[in-house]
Structures are given as structure tokens and as C-alpha cells.
Amino acid sequence: MPAAETPDETPAPAESPATPPSRADPTETGGAGNPRDTEPPGAAPRPAAPSAIPTPRPAAPATGPSADSRAGGGGGVAVAIKVPPKPPQAGWAGPAPTPVSPMVIPALMRPVPLGPPSPTLFQRRWPRRTPAAATAALAGGLVTAIVAAAAVPLDRPGLGWPIAGLAMLVSLGVVLWKGGTGRVESFAWCAAALALLSVGAFRAAGWLFFLCLMAAFGCVALAVGRGRRVPALFIALINVPLAGFRALPWVAAGMSRLKGTGNNVVRLAASAGLGVLLLVVFGALFASADVAFDRIVDQVVPEFSAGTVVRWIFVGTVAAWLLFGAAYLVDSPSAVGDREPGEPRTVRRVEWLVPVGALLVMFVAFVAVQLTVLYGDRGYVMKTVGLTFAEYARKGFWQLLVVTLLTLVVMAVTVRKAPRGTVTDRILLRVVLGLLAACTLVIVGSAVKRMDVYEEAYGYTRLRVFVTAFELWLGALFVLVMIGGLARRARWLPRVAVALWVVTLLGLAGLNPDRFIAAGNVQRVAANNADVWYLSTLSADAVPELRKLPAGARECALSAISRDLYYDRDDWRGWNLAREQAREVAPRPVDVGDYPCYRRY
Structure with missing residues (x-):
């Protein structure tokens, strides 16, 4: 019997299998809105809303008790209801994707943190230490630009080069001192650069001064660079102009900081402008009042033209660029190329000893031939090789x-790759490389001897004199290499090699190569065994010796030099001792004339 019902209660309607229950609100089902929490087992899945992700599931036949019995009603008859499967949707293949909660989608759209970016080469090996340039660097750049623009003659060696170099190097010395990084070695390199630039005030040979100018730039690079290894020395030459680019924001920040002292800067600029105005006004009045003073003013003050202004801007910009780059390197040193090489020993003892030992055997054989042939008499050389001594030397x-x-x-x-882990390895490396360096010294001596014999036969030229000096530098370099091989560490060797090259150039300037070449060819002209036309291409350094040539050859050799001396006068910027001395002894162009100059051998 069914249970009795009270009059106050109404029976709950039975859930019809044909009528699916209403879908629960996702907001009322715990937040996820999963249909499994609201739909009874066996119910057919509802089609998803257009905005929701479709979740079709296969329907299982309901074989359990009826709804009435599940609700607690007793005595009900269990009825099995078979629900037909839902037909698949058009264009759908495979199982439905897993529904994604709306709370997960914003999290997926957030950017995934990748960590800090890897540091660049500048950040690792050349970081900036201070954000703004100091006052000493800014003042040094301004002074260097003004002095260089006013003093440097771009077309010739002259007194203006060491004057501009002195202004730049003094400014750089102040930066080194203020920065606390001034070392005795840095000031020594600055002094070497000034000595090289001073060659322009004493020698008129343009090719020699160009070599000295390049060496002076290298000395400045080594003064502000701290590298000791060979790669660091080559990179130091690039670092100075490259530091000029990196110094632009550094200098701009320093100038912005100076704007905080606005009144002082304005007053200083006004004072400088007033001084220039007074010099112009009173200078013009004095020049118009006295002829001698007017001549001095004409020599000091250049002609104002578009070309002059462009030259001033160019020279001043380059000079300030180099000074700011050097000052930036003092403030933020670069370690690019100066990293310690670790342990790159990639070969075994036998792997380097076989090729280098074979090369050493060949060197010994060649040295034996050189000692018997080149240092023998001329008759033996002609009999042995079938050439004259000069031809053999030139060959x-x-x-x-x-x-x-x-x-x-x-x-x-070999030094880089050979192992040095044991005492035997180190001794073997020093012995083999020491013998190789000793044999190379003999080869250098042979090359110098060949050039000497060649010059005796064919005369002196600039190239022959220069390569002889270069060979002598190489010989001294091999001596340094042998000394460095005896030491445990030779970090001093690259910089000492550069210092040795500076000494070589200064020695070449002391030799006065153009005059040496002229003196060596004067006696050959009488024997018709010299190139007189080549002598006419020498600089004013050679004038005292060219005056000793016989008539005809003398006019030929001095015609071009005399025109340059008398028609192209020097002002104070281009003053040169050699040209002034040549003007005192060289004939005037009217006395020389356009003498025909032929090649004579």
C-alpha cells in the first residue's frame, strides 16, 4: 500500500523521461557550470549554446530504477527507458574537446615571462661607469678642438701639429690625473706621441711624418687602453674612434649637468666673447697704425673663406672626437680582447713537435747555405749561382x-697550442722555439746584408731605407721573443714591441732619410749611375746634399723643390725647420728655370 498523504501536502510530480530537466544556471552550480552536476544519469545531452564550446557525449541507456523509486516512493515499477543516440553534427569528427573554464582563458592570454635579456658585449666587457662626463673632459675637448682648428696644417708637416698634440695630450693628462687612473706608463705613451708629432716641425718628408702620425695615434690608444695581449692592442686602435660614438650621450649628459650652473656658464661665455671682440677691434687699429705689426697680423690671422671655415670645423670636430673618445676610455675602460686565454692546449707533444721540428731542420739547412754563400766572396757567389752579387741580393x-x-x-x-703541463713540455718548447728564433735572426741578418749590397749596386730609395729599418726592428723583436721565452710570463712583450717601433721611427727621423738618400746618390751621378729624376722628388730635407750635384743634374733635381719653397710660403702653422734652412741655400726658381730632367741610371 502506498503511504497515506496528508491534506496539506501535494504529491510531487514525477519527472517525465521525455521532458529533459531545465539546465542549471552556471552561476548557481559552484562556478564551473558543468552539466554533470544538474542533469540526471541517462539524460540526453543538450545542444550547447552558440557561444559555448560544444560538448556532445554519447548517451547511455538508463537501466536503473525509475524516478519514483529514486525519489523514495515505494512499490513503484522499474521501467527501462532507452534514449536514442543523438545524430552527429555535420562536419564534426572525433571526440569533443574538453571544456575550458572562462576563468582559465585570461590566464592563457597573459605574456609568459622570459627572464632578463642576455647582456651585450658592451655590457659585459665595456660597461659605462659614470652617466655623465666630468668637467675636465668637457673643458679638454673644447680646448683641443679650438687649438687644433687654429693650428693644424692639413697639407704639410709643420709646427702646428706638435702644438695641437700638446693641447690634446695635456688635456688627456688632466683627465688621467682627475680620473685617478694616471699611471707612469700612460704618461710615457703620451710623451712618445708628442715626440712623434714633433717630427713634423723638424723634417719636411711627408711620408716619414705620416708614419710618425699613425704611430702617435697608436701611442694615444695605448695610453688610455689597459690591454696587454696582442688582440687587445689591435682592438685598442679601434676603441678610440668607437668610443667617440659611445661618448656622445655621455658628453651630452655632462653638458646638461653644467646647465645647473647657468649663471656661471653664461658669464664665462660672455667674458670670452668680450675678449675676442676687444682683440679684433684693437688688433685692427694697431695693424692700420703700423706696417710691421700689420705683417705679423697677416701671418698669424688666416684668410677668412669658405674653405678655411670648413677646415676649422673638420679639424676641430675630429680633434674633439678623439679627445672625448680617449676620455671615455679612461672613465670606462674596455676589456674587449684582453680576456685571459684559459687552457686551449688542444694538441699533444708529438703533434706540434713534428711540423715545427721539420721547419727547424729546413731553417738550419738554409742558414748553413747563407753562411757559405752570402757571406762568402763575390767570385764564389758568381761561380755557384751564376748571378752577380747584386742580382743575387735583390732576388x-x-x-x-x-x-x-x-x-x-x-x-x-705554437705557444698557444703546445702543452706546458710538465717540466719536459716547457723545456722542449723553449728549446725548439729558441733555436727557431736564432735561425730567424740569421735570416734577418741575411736580408739586411742583401739590401745593403743591392743599395751599393743600384742606389738608395725611400722604400729601400724603410724596409731596412723594418728588418732591423724585426731582428730586435726576435731578440725580445727569445728573452720572453726565458720568462714565465711575457705580458710585457706586445707593448714593448710597440715601444721598440716608436724608437725605430724616431731613429729614422734622426737619420733624416731624404738627405741620406741624396748623399748616397751624389757620387753616382758623376758616373751616370743614378736616377736624377728620382732625386727631384725628394723633400726639402735633401736640398743641402742636392746642391753638391754637378751642373745640369743640380738644376734638374732642385727645380721642383725650389718652386715649392718660394711660391708656397709657410705661416706659423706650417713652419718647418728643414724648409727654412733649405730656403737659405736653395737657388731661386728664376735661376733654375724649367730645366729638362731626364732619368739617368
Whole structure:
């Protein structure tokens, strides 16, 4: 019997299998809105709303008790209801994707943090230490730009070069001192640069001064660079102009900081402008009042033209660029190329000993031939090789020069790759490379001897004198290499090699090569065994010796030089001691005339 019902209660309607229950509100089902929480088992899945992700599921036949019995009603008959499966949707293949909660989608759209970016080369090896340039650097750049623009003659060696160099190097010395990084070595490199620039005030040979100018730039680079290894020395030459680019925001920040002292800067600028105005007004009045003073003013004050202004801007910009780059390197040193090489020993003892030992055997054989042939008498050379002594000397000089340079490369690679873990390895490396360097010294001596014999036969030229000096520098370099091989560490070797090259250039300037070449060819002209036309291309340094040539050859050699001396006068910027002395002894162009100059051998 069914249970009795009270009059106050109404029976709950039975849930019809054909009528699916209403879908629960997702907001009232715990937040997820999963249909499993609201739909009874066996119910057919509802089609998803257009904005929701479709979740079709296969319907299972309901085999359990009826709804009435599940609700607690007793005595009900259990009825099995079979629900037909829902037909698949058009274009749908495979199982439905797993529904994604709306709370998960914003999290997926957030950017995934990738960590801090990897540091650049500048940040690792060349970081900026201070955000703004100091007052000493700004003032030094301004002074260097003004002095260089007013003093440097771009077309010739002259007194203006060491004056501009002095202004730049003094400014750089102040920056070194203020920065607390001033070392005795840095000031020594600055002094060497000034000595090289001073060659322009004493020698008129343009090719020699160009070499000295490039060496002076290298000295400045080494004064502000701290690298000791060979790669760091080459990179130091690039760092100075590159630091000029990096110094632009650094200098701009320093100038912005100076604007805080606005009144002082304005007053200083007004004072400088007033001083220039007074010099112009009173200078013009004095020049118009006295002829001698007017001549001095004409020599000091250049002609104002578009070309002059462009030259001032160019020279001043380059000078300030180099000074700011050097000051930036003092403030923020670069360590690019100066990292310690670790342990790159990639070969075994036998792997380097076989090739280098074979090369050493060849060097010993060649040295034996050189000692018996080149240093023998001329008759033995002609009988042995079938050439004259001069032809034999000329034939092999350049090859020996290349051999010397390649030997340096071989020795450097061997030192880098050969193992040195045991005492035997170190002793073997020093002995083999020491013998190779000793044989190379003999080859250098052979090359110098060949060039000397060649110059005796064919005369002196600028190239022959320069390569002889270069060979002597290579010989001294191999001596340094042998000394460095005896030491445990030779970090001093690259910089000492550069210092040795500076000494070589200064010695070449002391030799006065153009005058030396002229003196060596004067006696050959009488024997008709000299190139007189080549002598006419020498600089004013050679005038005292060219005056000793016989008539005809003398006018030929001095015609071009005399025109340059008398028609192209120097002002104070281009004053040169050699040209002033040549003007005192050189004939006037009217006395020389356009003498026909022929090649004579």
C-alpha cells in the first residue's frame, strides 16, 4: 500500500523521461557550470549554446530504477527507458574537446615571462661607469678642438701639429690625473706621441711624418687602453674612434649637468666673447697704425673663406672626437680582447713537435747555405749561382722578409697550442722555439746584408731605407721573443714591441732619410749611375746634399723643390725647420728655370 498523504501536502510530480530537466544556471552550480552536476544519469545531452564550446557525449541507456523509486516512493515499477543516440553534427569528427573554464582563458592570454635579456658585449666587457662626463673632459675637448682648428696644417708637416698634440695630450693628462687612473706608463705613451708629432716641425718628408702620425695615434690608444695581449692592442686602435660614438650621450649628459650652473656658464661665455671682440677691434687699429705689426697680423690671422671655415670645423670636430673618445676610455675602460686565454692546449707533444721540428731542420739547412754563400766572396757567389752579387741580393730579399713574418705567426700559434703541463713540455718548447728564433735572426741578418749590397749596386730609395729599418726592428723583436721565452710570463712583450717601433721611427727621423738618400746618390751621378729624376722628388730635407750635384743634374733635381719653397710660403702653422734652412741655400726658381730632367741610371 502506498503511504497515506496528508491534506496539506501535494504529491510531487514525477519527472517525465521525455521532458529533459531545465539546465542549471552556471552561476548557481559552484562556478564551473558543468552539466554533470544538474542533469540526471541517462539524460540526453543538450545542444550547447552558440557561444559555448560544444560538448556532445554519447548517451547511455538508463537501466536503473525509475524516478519514483529514486525519489523514495515505494512499490513503484522499474521501467527501462532507452534514449536514442543523438545524430552527429555535420562536419564534426572525433571526440569533443574538453571544456575550458572562462576563468582559465585570461590566464592563457597573459605574456609568459622570459627572464632578463642576455647582456651585450658592451655590457659585459665595456660597461659605462659614470652617466655623465666630468668637467675636465668637457673643458679638454673644447680646448683641443679650438687649438687644433687654429693650428693644424692639413697639407704639410709643420709646427702646428706638435702644438695641437700638446693641447690634446695635456688635456688627456688632466683627465688621467682627475680620473685617478694616471699611471707612469700612460704618461710615457703620451710623451712618445708628442715626440712623434714633433717630427713634423723638424723634417719636411711627408711620408716619414705620416708614419710618425699613425704611430702617435697608436701611442694615444695605448695610453688610455689597459690591454696587454696582442688582440687587445689591435682592438685598442679601434676603441678610440668607437668610443667617440659611445661618448656622445655621455658628453651630452655632462653638458646638461653644467646647465645647473647657468649663471656661471653664461658669464664665462660672455667674458670670452668680450675678449675676442676687444682683440679684433684693437688688433685692427694697431695693424692700420703700423706696417710691421700689420705683417705679423697677416701671418698669424688666416684668410677668412669658405674653405678655411670648413677646415676649422673638420679639424676641430675630429680633434674633439678623439679627445672625448680617449676620455671615455679612461672613465670606462674596455676589456674587449684582453680576456685571459684559459687552457686551449688542444694538441699533444708529438703533434706540434713534428711540423715545427721539420721547419727547424729546413731553417738550419738554409742558414748553413747563407753562411757559405752570402757571406762568402763575390767570385764564389758568381761561380755557384751564376748571378752577380747584386742580382743575387735583390732576388731573395722580399722572400726572406715574408719568411720572417710567417715565422712570427708559426711561433705564436705554437705557444698557444703546445702543452706546458710538465717540466719536459716547457723545456722542449723553449728549446725548439729558441733555436727557431736564432735561425730567424740569421735570416734577418741575411736580408739586411742583401739590401745593403743591392743599395751599393743600384742606389738608395725611400722604400729601400724603410724596409731596412723594418728588418732591423724585426731582428730586435726576435731578440725580445727569445728573452720572453726565458720568462714565465711575457705580458710585457706586445707593448714593448710597440715601444721598440716608436724608437725605430724616431731613429729614422734622426737619420733624416731624404738627405741620406741624396748623399748616397751624389757620387753616382758623376758616373751616370743614378736616377736624377728620382732625386727631384725628394723633400726639402735633401736640398743641402742636392746642391753638391754637378751642373745640369743640380738644376734638374732642385727645380721642383725650389718652386715649392718660394711660391708656397709657410705661416706659423706650417713652419718647418728643414724648409727654412733649405730656403737659405736653395737657388731661386728664376735661376733654375724649367730645366729638362731626364732619368739617368
